[in-house]
Amino acid sequence: ETGVTQSPTHLIKTRGQQVTLRCSSQSGHNTVSWYQQALGQGPQFIFQYYREEENGRGNFPPRFSGLQFPNYSSELNVNALELDDSALYLCASSPTSGRNTGELFFGEGSRLTVL
Amino acid sequence: KNQVEQSPQSLIILEGKNCTLQCNYTVSPFSNLRWYKQDTGRGPVSLTIMTFSENTKSNGRYTATLDADTKQSSLHITASQLSDSASYICVVSGAGNNRKLIWGLGTSLAVNP
Numbered sequence: 001e002t003g004v005t006q007s008p009t010h011l012i013k014t015r016g017q018q019v020t021l022r023c024s025s026q027s028g029h030n031t032v033s034w035y036q037q038a039l040g041q042g043p044q045f046i047f048q049y050y051r052e053e054e055n056g057r058g059n060f061p062p063r064f065s066g067l068q069f070p071n072y073s074s075e076l077n078v079n080a081l082e083l084d085d086s087a088l089y090l091c092a093s094s095p096t097s098g099r100n101t102g103e104l105f106f107g108e109g110s111r112l113t114v115l
Numbered sequence: 116k117n118q119v120e121q122s123p124q125s126l127i128i129l130e131g132k133n134c135t136l137q138c139n140y141t142v143s144p145f146s147n148l149r150w151y152k153q154d155t156g157r158g159p160v161s162l163t164i165m166t167f168s169e170n171t172k173s174n175g176r177y178t179a180t181l182d183a184d185t186k187q188s189s190l191h192i193t194a195s196q197l198s199d200s201a202s203y204i205c206v207v208s209g210a211g212n213n214r215k216l217i218w219g220l221g222t223s224l225a226v227n228p
Binding site: 002005041042043044047054088090092103104105106107108109111 | 128149156158159161164204213215216218219220221
């Protein structure tokens with residue numbers, strides 16, 4: 001157990017809809033990163049939040065957005081869903097800022113299927 | 116170009132046997148190298164993190180080695196168990212103005228009885 005919880009664990013949406021995924025970070029961790037992992041592929045970095053501000057972003061369009069709250073929990077929002085958005089979405093928390101300074105503790109992921 | 120290459124892509128071994136997974140990288144400057152274990156459909160779990168000054172690090176039956184000069188790492192699994200069946204992913208952290216995580220594609224390990 002990493003202490004990182006994600007919800008929902010599974011969900012099904014249709015093209016064009018919007019989705020919100022949630023993540024509670026491990027106690028004491030102020031940094032949250034989100035990853036997209038398509039079937040059979042490695043995780044792809046979406047963005048990172050540090051103390052409620054976006055602190056780095058991967059190659060994802062603006063319809064992927066996020067929030068971090070004062071308690072360091074986080075949300076990933078995806079608008080105008082496309083079929084290719086079907087993936088496992090992973091949240092990882094770490095105790096320090098920067099994408100390479102802290103050890104990452106992953107949640108179990110949210111499996112999104114877009115029909 | 117920042118790259119992390121893992122081999123083999125997949126591996127099948129019998130329970131109780133040992134195996135070694137390889138990771139070569141071209142990330143520079145280098146900060147640290149991590150090995151993760153990922154069960155199918157679940158989040159990755161960290162096995163080891165090594166900086167350039169560390170040559171070897173163990174976590175139970177898992178032993179990682181790092182040669183920062185040749186930019187190579189290996190993950191050795193001793194006395195494999197059925198629960199070791201998973202994907203093993205090598206991740207390299209850059210440093211300085213190259214501060215990002217570069218993920219390998221992983222090695223899929225199947226341990227058969």
